[in-house]
Amino acid sequence: xxxxxxxxxxxxxxxxxxxxxxxxxxxxxxxxxxxxxxRAVSELDYVVNGPASALAAATSDLVGILVxxxxxxxxxxxAGAAQAHLNTPSDASAPIRxxxxxxxxxxxxxxxxxxxxxxxTLLQRQRAAAVILTGGAIxxxxxxxxxxxxxxxxxEAGTRIVLCGRPALGGAEFVHATLSFDNRAGARRLTxxxxxxxxxxxxxxAGPAERTTTRHRLEGHREALAAAGAADDPALVLHGxxxxxxxxxxxxxxxxxxxxxxxxVAANDTIALGxxxxxxxxxxxxxxxxxxxxxxxxxxxxxxVPALTTVRLPLxxxxxxxxxxxxxAGAAGHxxxxxxxxxxxxxTGVVRxx
Amino acid sequence: xxxxxxxxxxxxxxxxxxxxxxxxxxxxxxxxxxxxxxRAVSELDYVVNGPASALAAATSDLVGILVxxxxxxxxxxxAGAAQAHLNTPSDASAPIRxxxxxxxxxxxxxxxxxxxxxxxTLLQRQRAAAVILTGGAIxxxxxxxxxxxxxxxxxEAGTRIVLCGRPALGGAEFVHATLSFDNRAGARRLTxxxxxxxxxxxxxxAGPAERTTTRHRLEGHREALAAAGAADDPALVLHGxxxxxxxxxxxxxxxxxxxxxxxxVAANDTIALGxxxxxxxxxxxxxxxxxxxxxxxxxxxxxxVPALTTVRLPLxxxxxxxxxxxxxAGAAGHxxxxxxxxxxxxxTGVVRxx
DNA sequence: TTGAAAGCGTTACCAC
DNA sequence: GTGGTAACGCTTTCAA
Numbered sequence: 001x002x003x004x005x006x007x008x009x010x011x012x013x014x015x016x017x018x019x020x021x022x023x024x025x026x027x028x029x030x031x032x033x034x035x036x037x038x039r040a041v042s043e044l045d046y047v048v049n050g051p052a053s054a055l056a057a058a059t060s061d062l063v064g065i066l067v068x069x070x071x072x073x074x075x076x077x078x079a080g081a082a083q084a085h086l087n088t089p090s091d092a093s094a095p096i097r098x099x100x101x102x103x104x105x106x107x108x109x110x111x112x113x114x115x116x117x118x119x120x121t122l123l124q125r126q127r128a129a130a131v132i133l134t135g136g137a138i139x140x141x142x143x144x145x146x147x148x149x150x151x152x153x154x155x156e157a158g159t160r161i162v163l164c165g166r167p168a169l170g171g172a173e174f175v176h177a178t179l180s181f182d183n184r185a186g187a188r189r190l191t192x193x194x195x196x197x198x199x200x201x202x203x204x205x206a207g208p209a210e211r212t213t214t215r216h217r218l219e220g221h222r223e224a225l226a227a228a229g230a231a232d233d234p235a236l237v238l239h240g241x242x243x244x245x246x247x248x249x250x251x252x253x254x255x256x257x258x259x260x261x262x263x264x265v266a267a268n269d270t271i272a273l274g275x276x277x278x279x280x281x282x283x284x285x286x287x288x289x290x291x292x293x294x295x296x297x298x299x300x301x302x303x304x305v306p307a308l309t310t311v312r313l314p315l316x317x318x319x320x321x322x323x324x325x326x327x328x329a330g331a332a333g334h335x336x337x338x339x340x341x342x343x344x345x346x347x348t349g350v351v352r353x354x
Numbered sequence: 355x356x357x358x359x360x361x362x363x364x365x366x367x368x369x370x371x372x373x374x375x376x377x378x379x380x381x382x383x384x385x386x387x388x389x390x391x392x393r394a395v396s397e398l399d400y401v402v403n404g405p406a407s408a409l410a411a412a413t414s415d416l417v418g419i420l421v422x423x424x425x426x427x428x429x430x431x432x433a434g435a436a437q438a439h440l441n442t443p444s445d446a447s448a449p450i451r452x453x454x455x456x457x458x459x460x461x462x463x464x465x466x467x468x469x470x471x472x473x474x475t476l477l478q479r480q481r482a483a484a485v486i487l488t489g490g491a492i493x494x495x496x497x498x499x500x501x502x503x504x505x506x507x508x509x510e511a512g513t514r515i516v517l518c519g520r521p522a523l524g525g526a527e528f529v530h531a532t533l534s535f536d537n538r539a540g541a542r543r544l545t546x547x548x549x550x551x552x553x554x555x556x557x558x559x560a561g562p563a564e565r566t567t568t569r570h571r572l573e574g575h576r577e578a579l580a581a582a583g584a585a586d587d588p589a590l591v592l593h594g595x596x597x598x599x600x601x602x603x604x605x606x607x608x609x610x611x612x613x614x615x616x617x618x619v620a621a622n623d624t625i626a627l628g629x630x631x632x633x634x635x636x637x638x639x640x641x642x643x644x645x646x647x648x649x650x651x652x653x654x655x656x657x658x659v660p661a662l663t664t665v666r667l668p669l670x671x672x673x674x675x676x677x678x679x680x681x682x683a684g685a686a687g688h689x690x691x692x693x694x695x696x697x698x699x700x701x702t703g704v705v706r707x708x
Numbered sequence: 709t710t711g712a713a714a715g716c717g718t719t720a721c722c723a724c
Numbered sequence: 725g726t727g728g729t730a731a732c733g734c735t736t737t738c739a740a
Binding site for chain 2: 716717718719720
């Protein structure tokens, strides 16, 4: 039923081998022959059989991108950027050359350790060409070990491992490249900004407890408080998930328990939006009555809330870089850390909270 | 290097065929043998070779999900829902049984016709088990024909085609199921609401010109105006892309050109956020000075802007349904249309604009 | 520059 | 219930 490479070969009066060579363009073929083959291909509307080709070549053109929450633009931006840069030069809107094109597989773990592992297995089963892990990792020794083991096996089978917005795996030489965010410095800078404006009672709505981003950002916040000699009241720190509902609930609790708060730092913009919603519900004006500061880079959200102080992470750039690295660009085994000044880049232009 | 099915067979002292049977569970195997095989599998840490299996079985377990913008939660919500429901019962957080598990491939077309086609080809190449097309389609005869042809070929090769939030393809019996949104009725209801509040000069920020969602929503808006006998000033309708920047620019133009506007309808929530941002920048209070009404279902965004009127689309439910249908649940060839009352469901509880 | 043919790792049909 | 063994469609030496 479906057209095979052999059909094309017959139609073009050449051998299957030649057709394969033309299609993969990795071998010299006479111009005339090539023409003939190409014509046959389009005449028969032939499409390579990915699985067969992957089996024979022992590698596929699938690239897995693991995200914690596909509905969160934080990941959407990174994933989109990575995907756009998986296939070298090309401007994003250009039609992709259908052949030998890498296909991004965005996998939504929902923050679940189990699903993270399962997806890695699924990608291993597909013999993925690369895997990009994005966002904060779960801080659990057992799970970390399991992930590391899985990644090691993947790498061993030829899959390129790239970390984006994820802390480096200590001494894991199977990681092709790491693009880690300096969350600690970013948070330090963010809280430092609020302190410099005179705020002293600052609430903090953190992310889920066992996440690296949660911990690092919170540590940065505390470092800033310490550096300014401000009190670090544990009652002002609340944990929750990285979503609006959580941010809103936390703000409600904070504002009830400590009405003297003048500012609230949110561990990410999604949470910040929830905090803003709660503030408005209570008739508080932002930033006159309450300053709210978010962390991520969600221009779509933050612009809508002029009161939001944002430390811009170069999300898109990081994702783009990760995509290119996954595609094989850059030196293997090289660990790259997004420098602090890049992480907070642009923040001066964005800071608007009072 | 990598462990193969043959290795497992040898280790378990059975034939490759038996191992395959155990793994696929589609054939009777003695309990004892099964045990032995399973033990061998875990002892050798064996992982099926997806491509090989897909080649032999002539179908893969990949399911493609095409979205227009992966950074837009509108699509993220649908894609996430679909993905979560690709593998029947299971609660979302449960570990997926690694074997024979469907893998969602989220493809970001960026709204580009060329990329849409290319991704379809890529999925065809992977012999995808199903393809879910989400969101508005591009209204271009040539492109539509090309897509239809592509889909027909995919279907012919056994790929299930599911449309989610996309208008039905007239008379295309190769479509497994269609979940279309009644955008026209939704928009009618939204603008009708503003009219019932007494607004007469209502701006409208539409989406990209050649998109079905754009047209349908705008038509609904106009129908509502006509029904209420309100003037339909073409100068009050501006087109742009479905993003914030566009919404903001359009609002700026509208507010400058027609200062007597009392309300603005945005074709989706992302645009609405841009409109809100511009309004604030001009010192306008919402909803006292200007009512802003959005269309999509982006709880994360709308809650933050209490002034926003939102017609809730059952996005998550639609996505979930699409996922299940793509996985084979439900009757084939069945066309399902989300009924209008479902589309506007919940809007009464959400409408808050003044 | 091109062709022949041996795999690649599963699946599924046919015997036993 | 289990084993043997052709496919499946492509890639890639090895020769010519």
